[in-house]
Each structure stands twice: as structure tokens, then as C-alpha cells.
Amino acid sequence: MADTSPAPNEAHAGTAPMVVARSVRKHYGAIHAVDGIDLDIRQGELFGLIGHNGAGKSTLFKMMLGLIPITSGEIRIDGAAVHGADFRAVRRSVGYLPENVVLYDNLTGLETLHFFARLKRVPPQQAMAVLERVGLAHAAKRRVREYSKGMRQRLGFAQALLGTPRILFLDEPTTGLDPEAIRGFYAILRQLRSEGVTMVITSHILAEIQERVDRLAIMSAGRIQACGTVQALREAMDLPLSFTVRVAPEDFATVRAALGHLPVSSIEAGETHVTVQCRRDAKMAVIDALARLDDRVLDLAIHEPSLEDVFFGFAD
């Protein structure tokens, strides 16, 4: 497994561990849904959990919430063992947005939150405040049956926020949200992080998660294959960087010649540019060689490997 490197956002992330998992397993007969997981998530961190369908993410979430028993190992949330006597008090400070929230079509958004507030023993006055926070105040009195998919998702998020949780588990929270709503959703998460809330989030949309989490873990076949910042995982994989060099077609050969002595893995000419792939440790040498071409280089872009590239390297 790749190293768990420090979060980039140490200013927000405290050092106290909010989630600690040690050798956690969940076996359903011969199915090893979770197969020996160690994990530390710090207070105030926005932590991503990614993996193929069936990798074990939801099972891990459910164990962290105490919803299903652990076959072996230990999970501690905010210092309390999930299946220990003192977890009940901690559980109140945990919010959960399940993958499929069950909502009652005949209730209004506000009634829905009153219902969840009663279950959580939270003052009903919080209902309107969380609806406002997720941008649903205008639809508070409309029945859930009239809600769009994105509105239902936001209502699910709102119920997770009841009780002012210190830690949030969000299982594919952006399913059904349009790009603007996704942006708004992450703005709320940033705000919560600035308030010290710890968040663990799963998503299949890697492009969405890669710029937004402090650290992430890649799960496959019930195990964590890699854990760290996106940049640390890129470096651990040592995937090539790619340069897009815009030059006039008559200068393509000059670019080739300038880079010929460097450890570049490919140079391909397109219609208006040359694409160069090289090892990370050759990056500065390539930049230097291109700089020497002066004004023949009309523009230059450097592309890091995407989280998708990293993911397929670790999860396959």
C-alpha cells in the first residue's frame, strides 16, 4: 500500500484522529467484503474513498457507523470503539448520507426533516436552518414527490446535517446533482471543514473528487491499495507527465531535436502542437530545453496524470 502522506491542508486538518480502523474485516461467508483495513482520518479532513462497484466502500461505512457488526478488527470514531458502550454518545455527533436515502413522498421537505429530527432527538427548529444551508428553504413546504432528483439528494444531505455533526459520512452524495449543484455542494463541505467537521466521502466521479479532497484512499477487493494526497499517489505511481507544446508545423522537427537527448517516452506531432510524454524527474530538463527554443514555442501546457490514471494503476 502507498504511504499515507500528510494532508495538504494542514491549516484545516487537525492532528487528532477522528476515525481509526485497525485490521478491519467483514466477511459474508466466502465473500470478503472488507478484508483487513487500516486507516487514520484526522479531525477536519475531507477524505475521499474511491473504488470500483463492490470494492467494499459502503460496507466499511456501515461498520464505521455501527450499523453492521465487524467480523474482526477495531474501529474507533472520535476515540470511542464503534461497538463499545461509549459509542452511543459519539454516534450523536455523526451524520450519515446513505447511498439511497429513503424519503416519504407524501411529506414536505420540512416535515421530512422534522421526522428525522425526532429520530435523532434534535430540536425541530434546526430543520429550517439545514434546509437553508443546502439551498432548499424555498421548497420547504413542497411535497417530496414534487422534488427533482437533485432536490431529493439535497434533502438527504440536509438530514445528515441535523444535530450539527462533528463527522459526516457521505456515500455518493453528488449522485443526481447537476454541475452547478455539485459546486454548491462542495462549497458547503468547505464551509463545514472550516468549522472543523471531518468528512468521509465516496464518489465514482473521480474528476470531481480529485481537486477537492485533502486525501483519499483507493479501495479494491475489500482492501486499501493506496492512500494519500492525489499528488502523493501520482508520484508513487510514477506516471508520465504530458506536455502540449504549440509550435508552427515547420518547427516540429526542431522540438524533436531539442528533446532528443532527454528521457522522453514519446513525442507526437498533431496539427498545431507537439505532445511530449516524459518521466516526472525529466520535467525540468524538458522545460529548460523548450525555453531554449525562445519564441518558436508559442504556448505550453503541462498535464499531470489524472486521478483516473492513478486509480486504474492501483485498483486494477
Ligand SMILES: Nc1ncnc2c1ncn2[C@@H]1O[C@H](COP(=O)(O)OP(=O)(O)OP(=O)(O)O)[C@@H](O)[C@H]1O
Ligand atoms: N449483506 C451482504 N451479504 C452478502 N454480501 C454482501 C452484503 N453486503 C455487501 N456484500 C458484498 O460485499 C462486497 C462489497 O459491497 P459494497 O456494497 O460494500 O461495495 P461498494 O464499494 O460500496 O460498491 P458500490 O460502489 O457499488 O456501492 C460486494 O461483493 C457485495 O456483494
